[in-house]
Amino acid sequence: MAKLVSLADGVADLVRDGDTVALEGFTHLIPFAAGHEIIRQGRRDLTLVRMTPDVIYDQLIGAGCARRLVFSWGGNPGVGSLHRFRDAVQNSWPVPLELEEHSHAGMANRYVAGASGLPFAVMRGYTGTDLPRHTDNIRTVDCPFTGETLTAVPALRPDVTVVHAQRADRAGNVQMWGITGVQKEAVLAADRSLVTVEEIVDELTPVPGQVVLPGWVVDAVARVPGGAHPSYTQDYSVRDNDFYRAWDAVSRDRDTFQEWIERHVRDVEVPA
Amino acid sequence: MTDGYTADEMMTVAAARQLRDGTACFVGIGLPSTAANLARATHAPDLVLVYESGCLGAKPDRLPLSIGDGVLADTADAVVSVPEVFNYWLQPGRIDVGFLGAAQLDRYGNINTTVIGGDYRDPAVRLPGAGGAPEIAASCREVVVVVRQSRRTFTDRVDFVTSVGYGDGPGARARLGLRGGGPKTVITDLGVLEADPATCELTLTRLHPGVTVAQARAATGWPVAVADDLATGTPPSATELTALRALEATVRSTR
Numbered sequence: 434m435a436k437l438v439s440l441a442d443g444v445a446d447l448v449r450d451g452d453t454v455a456l457e458g459f460t461h462l463i464p465f466a467a468g469h470e471i472i473r474q475g476r477r478d479l480t481l482v483r484m485t486p487d488v489i490y491d492q493l494i495g496a497g498c499a500r501r502l503v504f505s506w507g508g509n510p511g512v513g514s515l516h517r518f519r520d521a522v523q524n525s526w527p528v529p530l531e532l533e534e535h536s537h538a539g540m541a542n543r544y545v546a547g548a549s550g551l552p553f554a555v556m557r558g559y560t561g562t563d564l565p566r567h568t569d570n571i572r573t574v575d576c577p578f579t580g581e582t583l584t585a586v587p588a589l590r591p592d593v594t595v596v597h598a599q600r601a602d603r604a605g606n607v608q609m610w611g612i613t614g615v616q617k618e619a620v621l622a623a624d625r626s627l628v629t630v631e632e633i634v635d636e637l638t639p640v641p642g643q644v645v646l647p648g649w650v651v652d653a654v655a656r657v658p659g660g661a662h663p664s665y666t667q668d669y670s671v672r673d674n675d676f677y678r679a680w681d682a683v684s685r686d687r688d689t690f691q692e693w694i695e696r697h698v699r700d701v702e703v704p705a
Numbered sequence: 706m707t708d709g710y711t712a713d714e715m716m717t718v719a720a721a722r723q724l725r726d727g728t729a730c731f732v733g734i735g736l737p738s739t740a741a742n743l744a745r746a747t748h749a750p751d752l753v754l755v756y757e758s759g760c761l762g763a764k765p766d767r768l769p770l771s772i773g774d775g776v777l778a779d780t781a782d783a784v785v786s787v788p789e790v791f792n793y794w795l796q797p798g799r800i801d802v803g804f805l806g807a808a809q810l811d812r813y814g815n816i817n818t819t820v821i822g823g824d825y826r827d828p829a830v831r832l833p834g835a836g837g838a839p840e841i842a843a844s845c846r847e848v849v850v851v852v853r854q855s856r857r858t859f860t861d862r863v864d865f866v867t868s869v870g871y872g873d874g875p876g877a878r879a880r881l882g883l884r885g886g887g888p889k890t891v892i893t894d895l896g897v898l899e900a901d902p903a904t905c906e907l908t909l910t911r912l913h914p915g916v917t918v919a920q921a922r923a924a925t926g927w928p929v930a931v932a933d934d935l936a937t938g939t940p941p942s943a944t945e946l947t948a949l950r951a952l953e954a955t956v957r958s959t960r
Contacts, residue, residue, distance in 0.1 A: 459758050459787060460773020484787065485836075508833035510771035511734065515833075522831040534819070536835040537757060538791040545788050557796055558840045561869035561881040567825050582882070611778045612758045615787045642784055667775055674770055 435605025435628075435651040440660075441703055443627045443653040444470040448479075452592040453503075455482040455623065456489060459614030460510055461667060464597040465489050466660035467629050469698045472496045482591055484540045484615060488663070488680050491515040492698070494530060495690050501531040503589070505540045512677050516684040526687065534568055539586050543570075544615050546588035547622025553585045560584065594623035597661045598646075599669060601630045602637050605648030611667030613644045620646055629657040631669045708914070710941050712894040713853075715913045717743060717949060718941040720804075720851040720892040728801035729753040731841050734772045736851045737804040739952065740892075742768055746948040755800060757837040759785045767955030791837070795844050798884055803845030807852045808832050809863045812906050812927050813877075814850065814870025814888030816842065817863035825865065835867050842868035847889040854893035860926040871905035895921045897938065898929075906930050911938045 438446070448454060448471055456464045468489040471479075480501040481490055487510055493499055495517030507518050521530035535543070542554035555574060565571040574585040596616045598609035607628045609616065620626045628646065633656050637645075648654075663676035683693050720740035724730055726749035732741045742765065745752045754763045758773040762782030769777050778784045785794075794800065809817035818838060822829030842848055848870075852858055870888045871877055878887055888907075891898040897911035908930040909921055914937055922929060941949070 460771050461758075461775065461778070504834065506834045506836035510773065514831075519831045523828065534834055536839045537787065537837040538796070538840040541788040541791055545792075556792070557882075557884070558843065560843060560883060561866065561872055561877070562835075562839050563819070563825075563866045564835065564839065611775065612760065612773050612784060613786060614758065614773075617786065618788060665775055667778065671775065672770070 435648040436653045437603065437605065437633065438653045438655050440466060440470050440629060440655040440657050443655045444474055447593050447625045447627050447652060448476055449592070450476055451478045453480040453482060455591040455594040455619045457483055457594060457596055457614060457616045457619040458661070458664060459485060459612050460672070461612040461614070461665055462597045462609060462616065462661050463487065463489055463664035464595045464629055464660060465662055465664060466657045467595045467597070467627065468493055469701070470703065471498060472694065472698050473703070482589065484537055485510070486518065487515065488677065491517040491680070491684055492694065494518055494521050495527070495684070496694055497527040499530060500528065501533065503533040503535070505535045505537045509677055509680060511674070512681055516681070517690060520687070533570060534564060535571070535586070536564065539571065540589070541615050541618070543586045543589035544618035544622050546586070547590045548618040551588060553587045555583050555585055558584045589622055591619065591623040593625040593627065594619045595627045595629070596620060597629045597666065599630065599666060600632045600634050600637065601628065601654045602634055605651050605654045606637060607646040607651060607654060608637050608640065608643050610640045610643040617644050617646065621650060625652045626650070627653045627655065629655050629660040631658050631660070631666055632656065708940060710946055712913070714941060714946060714949060715938070716851065716853070716892055716894040718945045719897060719913065719938055720849065721747065721945070723849050723890055723892065724749050724752055724802060727751045729755060729799065730802045730804050731755045731757070731795060731800045731845055733805045733838065734769070735806050737806055739768060740851055741804055742952055743945070743949050746952060747945055755790070755794060757787065757790060759787055759790045761785060761790070761794065768952050770956065791840060795840055798844055798846065800845045801847070803841035803848040803885070805838055805841060805848060805850050805868065807850055807858065809858055809860050810850065810852060810891065811860060811863045812929070813872060813874060814891065814900060814907055815863050815866050815872065816850065816868040816870065817865045819865040819867045821864050838868040842870070842888070843883045843885055845885045847886040850888055850891045852891065852893060854895045854921070854924045856924060856926045859924065871900060875903070875905050895924060901930065908932050909935065911936045913938050914940050
């Protein structure tokens with residue numbers, strides 16, 4: 434049974450320096466509040482994993498939490514580039530950022546293998562691209578039945594996965610719906626998991642297309658209403674598109690970025 | 706602005722016209738998404754839009770602001786997980802057209818969206834990366850690319866092959882075991898290029914009204930082949946322009 438915790442306690446207990454951490458979400462349900470708590474608690478040397486690192490990863494990278502990024506597309510969706518990510522790759526600021534780069538299909542299959550308890554996943558992909566030359570974790574395998582050469586990618590097993598969802602009950606059973614990306618796989622592939630939710634209810638009403646994460650596969654659930662802002666939570670909030678557009682200007686300049694982080698993340702009081 | 710429409714509007718209309726009604730299209734965000742939604746609003750109401758966020762058969766009444774916009778989930782026939790969209794829907798070849806953008810493109814339709822200049826570990830410009838594009842370019846029955854044409858974009862050699870077009874020329878796709886047909890058509894703000902079936906080279910087959918061959922050549926970083934029967938495209942119709950502007954107004958209204 435998952436423990437019901439505060440966000441601060443959940444991050445303190447589950448996310449450690451040097452960990453491989455996946456904060457998943459595909460435009461929808463991005464665990465921003467949990468990312469901010471990781472910055473506040475000053476985690477260092479993290480290997481950040483995510484298919485689509487966007488603004489919260491830009492903030493984590495700019496705040497110096499990350500040593501390495503495993504990803505398939507890093508940008509500000511619908512707006513442009515991530516300037517803190519760029520600065521780290523092009524100028525090693527504030528610290529160098531190592532990259533392990535994949536395609537979406539490769540990352541998704543790495544999580545599937547992790548969730549399935551398999552050492553690797555097999556797929557058609559990457560063939561003819563320059564990605565395998567730079568990523569050791571893309572290799573080939575011969576099909577034992579047909580002899581055909583296919584692509585293999587190793588299982589991805591984060592130390593901890595953090596996701597945001599619509600709601601949970603008091604036993605920590607979690608419900609999410611809408612665009613649910615690769616969140617189920619990322620939670621099942623991880624050693625530990627933290628789920629932030631909009632609300633905790635007595636009874637979970639079934640919803641079409643929902644994903645259920647039973648309490649016994651989740652370590653901790655924290656109630657964090659609006660915990661996905663500026664991304665959105667289907668049926669609870671809409672995406673704050675103005676924020677994403679404004680982030681472009683905030684993140685271009687190192688000083689402006691640092692002031693923003695101080696004011697909107699580090700100096701924010703959160704309930705213990 | 707030419708005759709009451711812009712070069713970007715001509716490009717988007719020309720790209721939309723490439724999409725046939727009733728087919729399934731794997732849509733990238735940005736220009737491809739605008740063109741695909743314009744096609745659905747005009748000549749192809751039954752175009753099936755597939756987005757990599759897992760939305761199959763999305764029917765948005767406004768332009769989505771990103772690939773994971775809630776309007777796509779709200780209007781889709783089904784919302785599936787990301788592993789499912791790539792493994793069950795894209796990989797087996799169920800999608801007719803892959804519709805992509807590019808940061809760099811070469812004469813064989815190879816696409817770069819990873820790094821520009823320098824080496825991979827120390828690039829001049831770090832771009833967002835591959836996303837879904839490598840497998841979209843590999844597995845769809847055909848690929849349509851929509852991109853503004855300039856020497857910066859249309860380069861003799863891409864700095865990084867993120868998504869394979871025709872590789873190094875004839876036979877390359879077969880040697881690589883790629884199952885889809887590759888980049889058949891490239892639509893730009895100047896005209897249309899199509900892959901020559903014999904040489905696999907992108908060949909200028911159509912110019913938008915008012916554009917000259919010299920302009921197209923000046924905006925291409927290799928000596929671009931020009932078709933003998935080079936044609937001039939049809940300007941956007943009033944219906945197309947009205948539909949496109951109405952779609953674009955939906956984005957402004959969400960700001």
